[in-house]
Amino acid sequence: MERTAVKSDFNINCDNKIRLPEDQQQEKENMNKGVINNMWYVLFKAWKYEKRLLIVIVLQTVIGVILPLAAAALPAWVVDGIGNGMDHMSAVKIAAVLVLLLVSNTAITYLLSMHGTYLLNSKMGFLSSLFRKEMEINYAYAESPEGQNKFQNALMSILNDHQGIPGMLSLIAPLTSNILGLIVNMIIIVEFNVWIVVVLTATAFIHLLIAAAVRKKQDTLREPLADSSRKLGYLYEYMCGNISAREIKIFDMHKWITTVLDNVTKRRLGLAKKSAGFNLFLSVSDCVMLALRDAFAYFVTFWAVYTGKIEVWEFVFYFGIITCISSFFTGLTNTLSSFGQRNLEVHTFREFMDQDCKDEGIGPDERKPVTIELRDVSFRFSNEGPYILRHIDLTLHEKEKIAFVGENGAGKSTLVKIICGLYKPTEGKVLVNGVNLEEIRLSEYHKLLATAFQDIHIMPMTIGENIAFGEADSYVEEIRRCLEAAGLGNEFLDVKKPLTRILDADGLVPSGGQEQKLILARVAFKLLYKNAQVLILDEPTAAMDAISEKAFYEKYLSLSQDRSCILISHRLKSTSFCDVIVVMEKGQIVERGTHGELMDGDTRYRTMYELQSSYYR
Incomplete structure (x- = not known):
């Protein structure tokens, strides 16, 4: 196959047009859709692929708001009942909250289990759409380094449950419950002391700024990580192939391949260490902000009960609410930070999927000879x-x-x-x-x-499917005639026989010459039964000897006589x-x-x- 190296400063797009670096940067900025836009995109697609996942997300959100509030109210009501006397209504309230907590905890466990199942179903839908797009895009773009890297990035944005699209879907319930929980609990606490809200909000905002800066640093590692993943994937595929295994042993390539693999692995580990360093810095800053806001909030609450401004049961209640707010703030900042990274990964998926690769135009007359x-x-x-x-x-x-x-x-x-x-x-x-x-x-x-x-390329399907693909069952005898025309022996005439042992241990493993004859049988099928004109x-x-090649050409030229x-x-x-x-x-x-x-x-x-x-x- 003739091809030339593609310089990294210039790339081919889906329409096979050349783009300069500044054009690529502008396109990247145009593709950089907002978080809300990407979230709605992911939710819309998830609803299409697995509606039950969104129902689970809504239920997780509701329980995520109610459960902490109930947990804060329960001990306060118990203290109030002990201090001021427990009446019938107070006992009923406490019992109701206990039941609510029990049911909610059980529901959360069940919903988490269902979330994983429905998330997997949704991932299959996204993967299917990605593979369809890969088969539709321009061939030159698909085989270019840029096209391969973008496909690798899009694929990575689906496969890992904690990254990309699955990661964003998993973060939507925590994000919405943290936001709603903050609103509800801050309405409660603002009546007690507005400065608690101010300090908590300020520290959270500072943490968000730090997280945004870290996210930008992480984004610079995305393309190098995709490139190293592609190289590792190729090396592993090469080492595991039957043909390459023979070459590796005969030419004593072990040391050379190991060296190449070590270099690529070291580069990937170096990138991973950088990413871990950014995450460590973010975690330390989060701990500092958390310590500052909690220390201030708890001191104000303790001072209020110490000076007699609030009763003991109110202290217990506000203490619980402050704990909830602190937890919601921590959850929100961490979720937003992760959401920002997931948003970048969703960009890569949409960037690949949004390419305009429509197959439009007129259809040539299949019955007319072609010039x-x-x-x-x-x-x-x-x-x-x-x-x-x-x-x-x-x-x-x-x-x-x-x-x-x-x-x-x-x-x-x-x-x-x-x-x-x-x-x-x-x-x-x-x-x-x-x-x-x-x-x-x-x-x-x-x-x-x-x-x-x-x-x-022989696919791990049956012999018939390798010749006629989805129409194999409708052309059994025709496929056999094509196999005979290609010069394949009786062992290949069972069109239901699987090829290769990738998916079937009993699969037939063709030799190099037999593989070529299978491809030629595929060609004969299209010529004879699908009206191909060229x-x-x-x-x-x-892989054929000269005599077999001569006989082959004579046969196929007679098939293509007209x-x-x-x-x-x-x-x-x-x-x-x-x-x-x-x-x-x-x-x-x-x-x-x-x-x-x-x-x-x-x-x-x-x-x-x-x-x-x-x-x-």
Whole structure:
């Protein structure tokens, strides 16, 4: 696969357009929606995915306000009853509060259990929407470092129960109960001493300012953490793969991989230590503010009872209320601090989900043969990056067979991706039956293409599902015919047989050549039964021997007899039967013609062909 490194100063967006750093910063600011906006967004989506979760949040909020107030009132009423005599009404009030406390504590335990279950259901909904979006966005953006990092950030904002969207949903009940609890209890305490409210509010405000500053520091670590997570994920995936395991053992790569892994891990640990340091500073400041406000409030209350301004039962009651206010303030400042961090993480999810990747346009006629024209097409990944393709003028006519040949890095696979609509040209345009590809609905255009790329991906599903996906049950016999056409043995004709052992211990593990034949069976299915008009083969036979490859091409060219065909192969013997052979070098077309025309003269094609032929003599 040909690609170039993407410079970090420039990035490709979902529409494959180049953005400068200042544009990215402006976009980040525009995407930086407020806390209330994000909270309503999360609540709206959660209601869509799991309505019971919001009901639990409301009940948790109500109990969170009532329970501390009842706990403050109960001992005061008991002291009042002992000091002034316990009448029938006082006993009833005390008994009612005891029952309320018992029921509330039981309800809280049950609601916490249900909250976890419903939160998991909601997470599945958010994950599903994220994966759908990942499959919809522009291919070039999805494979770019920026796109991968943003997807990683969005994924991290869902997976951890204490971060991102689940974290925000878990904080909504504490946040609202702390706010309502403060309002109720401060109304009570302000009648006793207004200065208690002033001091408590001032210390809480100072703590919020400190928390906001810490949150900004934490935000600077978000992108580096996502980058290190992506690298660690790749390393773990590589080390656990069957193919990589063979390479690691044969080439004695243990020390090198361990060194790379250690470096990435050390970087991540360094970032984690910075984050822990910020959190420690925040915790210490919280303790200082808590000590100051509680000391002042308790002194004022104690002095009031000492000087006889209030009775003992009032002292007990106000002492309990001050404890409630202190607890609510602590809870509110901590919740707001955490909420701010969760808000940043929700931003990352929304930033990814809010990309405009609508698949709009007209649908090409599936019954009509296809002509594809590339008109002065150039392509590069960034404004300062090198051109991968330059000034490509090429037409694939109806029912024409065309081959792209050239050295690795010549731009062949990139050109195929542009023809498939996976990349958009930086300059020039692609026309399909005379219509600009940008005006055509890609989902409909892709129905016309039967493709086999050099990167093979066999999914841990049944053989039939790997060929026809969701339609496997409706095309059992057709799938078998395609498997036979691809040259697969009898063990593959059971379309219900699972492939790989990732999900099924009894799964069939295909060899490299068999994997390629499975992909080719998928191509045959689309050609024969889904009316694809263009066959695209991007080096799908690399694991086949020369004789098998020749037989394969003869078979598939007969299947695509009435269709157009694009072929990439390094074995020039396999391309000699094509109508047109295009020789590429450094992203440009340097030669084109039939096999006979290119062999007649001093051409690059002839040089490559004769060099390859000499190895078979």
